[in-house]
Amino acid sequence: MADPSTYRPAPGTIPDSPGVYRFYDATGRVIYVGKAKSLRSRLSSYFADLAGLHPRTRQMVTTATGVTWTVVGTEVEALQLEYSWIKEYDPRFNVRYRDDKSYPVLAVTLDEEFPRLFVYRGPRKRGVRYFGPYAHAWAIRETLDMLLRVFPARTCSSGVFKRHSQIGRPCLLGYIGKCSAPCVGRVSADEHRSIVEDFCDFLAGQTDQLMRRLDKQMQEASAELEFERAARLRDDLEALRRAMEKQAVVLGDGTDADVAAFAEDELAAAVQVFHIRGGRVRGQRGWVIDKVEETDTKALTEQFLTQFYGEQAALADQADAGGSPVPREVLVPQLPESSEVIAGWLGELRGSKVSLRVPQRGDKRSLMETVERNAKEAFQQYKLRRAGDLTARSAALQELQEALALDSAPLRIECIDVSHVQGTDVVASLVVFEDGVPRKSEYRRFEVREGAEGGDVGSIDEVVRRRFARYLSETGPDSGQSGEGEQGIDPETGRPRKFAYPPNLLVIDGGAPQANAASDALTEMGITDVAIIGLAKRLEEVWLPGDPDPVILPRTSEALYLLQRVRDEAHRFAISYHRQKRGKRMTGSTLDAIPGLGETRRAALLKHFGSVKKLRQATVDDIVAVQGIGRRTAEIVHNALHGAIEDDGGQAEPGQGADSAEDTTRG
Known part of the structure; x- marks a missing residue:
C-alpha cells in the first residue's frame, strides 16, 4: 500500500485552471480519471488526512503511485477529454455505464443492396441502423410481423436469400405477402430500398405523413372502384394503428426526450432511461452499477450523461446510420453542478440546442415518477438476486470470517438498532440472519427504559443485557433442561426457546462507542464467545471493540453488502416499531x-x-x-x-x- 505523501505534487505546482487528471499504479496503469474546474483545489482534496477520505477514495489513493494532469481551455474540453480517457484506459476506480448488450434492438442493414430487417444483440456495426433497445425480443418480433404486411421488406439471412435466388422461388413470406421477394426479382433494388426507408421513417416517429398518404391512396382506390386495393390499404392502415397502440403515448405534444432516474444506496445505484420519440415510448434501458466513491444523485447524473451520450454518439458515428442519439430534451431527477456545460456539450453532439432540466409538474413530472418506480423496482430485483445467490452468501460469510479474524464463519448474525425522536419513545430492534438469509420468526423488539437516559450508548447497553440475560436464563442450570441434547428446547412445548441461541456475530448500528458498550455489557455478564462489531453508516466503517482504527471492507465486497443489508433490516424494523408506538401514544x-x-x-x-x-x-x-x-x-x-x-x-x-x-x- 503506497503512502500518498510520497507522490504528492509540490505545493504551487498544480495549476488553478480546468483540466483532467489521471492516477496510475506501480505498473503505470491508469486507475482513475477525473476532471475539475480547478485542478489545484480538486487534487489537494485527495492528499488530505486519509481518515477523512471516503473508503473507496482512500483505497484509490493508496493504490496509486503517481498522478498527472492536463490543462484544458474550457470545462467542455475537460468533459470531452475525461470521457475519452475513461473509454481508452477503462480505469478500475471509475464508474462505467457500458451499453448492456443483452438488450435486443431492431437492426436494418442499409449497407446491403437489399437491406434486411432482423432482431439483433451485440455491438453496433457500421452501415446498420438500429431501433430500440426494447425490453423483450418477443415485442420486436410481434411488432415486426405486424408491420411486414405494410412494409414487405426482406427479413431472411444471406444464405436463405441466396438459395431462393438460385431456385427462382420465394420463401413462405413471399407467398403470403409479408415479403416483396426481391430474391426472385418481384421488386427492384431501388423499390425494395424505398420500402425499407418508409419502414425506418415509421419507426423513427414520422407516422402522420405515412398514415395520411395511405389514407389518400385508399380514398383514391375507392373512388376508382378498385375495392380490393382499397380494402388492402384499409387493412394496412389498421395494422399501423395497432403497431402504434403498442407504443404507449406518454406525452401528447409529440415530445422527443430521454427521461433518466436513479435508485441508490451507499454501495450501488440503478439507472433507468425511457426514450420518448414523438410522444411515445420507443425504448427503455437500465443498468446497475457499483459506486466507487461517495457520490450523490447530482454526481451520478453528470457521470451518466457524459458517458452514456458520449458512447451513443461514438456508436452512431461508427455505424454511420444517420440521426442523432441525443434528443431535444433530457429530463433528469437533479441537475448536475455543471449543467450548463453539459447541456452545451450535448448540443454539440446533436447539432442543435438541447434542453437539460428537472420536470416540476404535469405529464413530464408524472413520467419521471414512472421511470423512478422502474429504477426502484430494478434495484430491488438486483438486491434480491444478489441476496438469493448461494455462492455470494457463502463468499460473504467467508470474507467476514477472514476480515474479522473469526474462528468460524458467522452463520448466525444478530443486529441491534435503536430508534427514537429526540430521546422520546425509545425503542430497539433485534434482527437475525442465518446463513446470510433473514429469519423473521426470530426478530425481537424492545422498549428501552433505563438506558434511554444514557443516549444511544445507554440504550445499546440495556438491550444487549436484556437479550443475553434471557439467553443465560434459558441455557443455564435453572432453565429446566434435563440433558445436553435438549439445550435451547422448551421441555413443555418441544420448541426452541426465544433467546436460547447466541449469535456468532453481533452487529451494532453505530461506531466505536456503541460497539464498546455492547462489549463491556457482555464481558460483565461473563459471555466471551460472541464477536461484536459496530457498523458506522456514514463511511461504512467496521469498528471492533477496543481498536483505535476501523476495519475497511472493499466497497464491492459481498461481506460489506451482507452487513449493510443486516443493518438496514434492523433499521427498518426499529423504525416501524417506533412509529407504531408513537402513533399509539398520540392517538391515546x-x-x-x-x-x-x-x-x-x-x-x-x-x-x-x-x-x-x-x-x-x-x-x-x-x-x-x-x-x-x-x-x-x-x-x-x-x-x-x-x-x-x-x-x-x-x-x-x-x-x-x-x-x-x-x-x-x-x-
Missing part, C-alpha cells in the same frame, strides 16, 4: 388526560370501542358495560370526552392503547 392522548383512568382501563376502553371517536358516541351505560369500568369512572370519561371534542379528533387503531410487552416477536 385524549384518554391520557382523564384523571383516574389508568393504563389498563384505557387499553380496555380502546379495545372494546376500537377508537376514541366511537367511545365519544357511547353513553354512560355503554361505557359501564366494559369490564373493569364502574359507573363513576364511566361518568368521568363521558364528561371528559364531550368536553374535549374540539381539542382532539384522534383515533386509535383497534387493539392499540396498551404498551407492548417487554420483548415481543414481529416477523
Whole structure:
C-alpha cells in the first residue's frame, strides 16, 4: 500500500485552471480519471488526512503511485477529454455505464443492396441502423410481423436469400405477402430500398405523413372502384394503428426526450432511461452499477450523461446510420453542478440546442415518477438476486470470517438498532440472519427504559443485557433442561426457546462507542464467545471493540453488502416499531388526560370501542358495560370526552392503547 505523501505534487505546482487528471499504479496503469474546474483545489482534496477520505477514495489513493494532469481551455474540453480517457484506459476506480448488450434492438442493414430487417444483440456495426433497445425480443418480433404486411421488406439471412435466388422461388413470406421477394426479382433494388426507408421513417416517429398518404391512396382506390386495393390499404392502415397502440403515448405534444432516474444506496445505484420519440415510448434501458466513491444523485447524473451520450454518439458515428442519439430534451431527477456545460456539450453532439432540466409538474413530472418506480423496482430485483445467490452468501460469510479474524464463519448474525425522536419513545430492534438469509420468526423488539437516559450508548447497553440475560436464563442450570441434547428446547412445548441461541456475530448500528458498550455489557455478564462489531453508516466503517482504527471492507465486497443489508433490516424494523408506538401514544392522548383512568382501563376502553371517536358516541351505560369500568369512572370519561371534542379528533387503531410487552416477536 503506497503512502500518498510520497507522490504528492509540490505545493504551487498544480495549476488553478480546468483540466483532467489521471492516477496510475506501480505498473503505470491508469486507475482513475477525473476532471475539475480547478485542478489545484480538486487534487489537494485527495492528499488530505486519509481518515477523512471516503473508503473507496482512500483505497484509490493508496493504490496509486503517481498522478498527472492536463490543462484544458474550457470545462467542455475537460468533459470531452475525461470521457475519452475513461473509454481508452477503462480505469478500475471509475464508474462505467457500458451499453448492456443483452438488450435486443431492431437492426436494418442499409449497407446491403437489399437491406434486411432482423432482431439483433451485440455491438453496433457500421452501415446498420438500429431501433430500440426494447425490453423483450418477443415485442420486436410481434411488432415486426405486424408491420411486414405494410412494409414487405426482406427479413431472411444471406444464405436463405441466396438459395431462393438460385431456385427462382420465394420463401413462405413471399407467398403470403409479408415479403416483396426481391430474391426472385418481384421488386427492384431501388423499390425494395424505398420500402425499407418508409419502414425506418415509421419507426423513427414520422407516422402522420405515412398514415395520411395511405389514407389518400385508399380514398383514391375507392373512388376508382378498385375495392380490393382499397380494402388492402384499409387493412394496412389498421395494422399501423395497432403497431402504434403498442407504443404507449406518454406525452401528447409529440415530445422527443430521454427521461433518466436513479435508485441508490451507499454501495450501488440503478439507472433507468425511457426514450420518448414523438410522444411515445420507443425504448427503455437500465443498468446497475457499483459506486466507487461517495457520490450523490447530482454526481451520478453528470457521470451518466457524459458517458452514456458520449458512447451513443461514438456508436452512431461508427455505424454511420444517420440521426442523432441525443434528443431535444433530457429530463433528469437533479441537475448536475455543471449543467450548463453539459447541456452545451450535448448540443454539440446533436447539432442543435438541447434542453437539460428537472420536470416540476404535469405529464413530464408524472413520467419521471414512472421511470423512478422502474429504477426502484430494478434495484430491488438486483438486491434480491444478489441476496438469493448461494455462492455470494457463502463468499460473504467467508470474507467476514477472514476480515474479522473469526474462528468460524458467522452463520448466525444478530443486529441491534435503536430508534427514537429526540430521546422520546425509545425503542430497539433485534434482527437475525442465518446463513446470510433473514429469519423473521426470530426478530425481537424492545422498549428501552433505563438506558434511554444514557443516549444511544445507554440504550445499546440495556438491550444487549436484556437479550443475553434471557439467553443465560434459558441455557443455564435453572432453565429446566434435563440433558445436553435438549439445550435451547422448551421441555413443555418441544420448541426452541426465544433467546436460547447466541449469535456468532453481533452487529451494532453505530461506531466505536456503541460497539464498546455492547462489549463491556457482555464481558460483565461473563459471555466471551460472541464477536461484536459496530457498523458506522456514514463511511461504512467496521469498528471492533477496543481498536483505535476501523476495519475497511472493499466497497464491492459481498461481506460489506451482507452487513449493510443486516443493518438496514434492523433499521427498518426499529423504525416501524417506533412509529407504531408513537402513533399509539398520540392517538391515546385524549384518554391520557382523564384523571383516574389508568393504563389498563384505557387499553380496555380502546379495545372494546376500537377508537376514541366511537367511545365519544357511547353513553354512560355503554361505557359501564366494559369490564373493569364502574359507573363513576364511566361518568368521568363521558364528561371528559364531550368536553374535549374540539381539542382532539384522534383515533386509535383497534387493539392499540396498551404498551407492548417487554420483548415481543414481529416477523
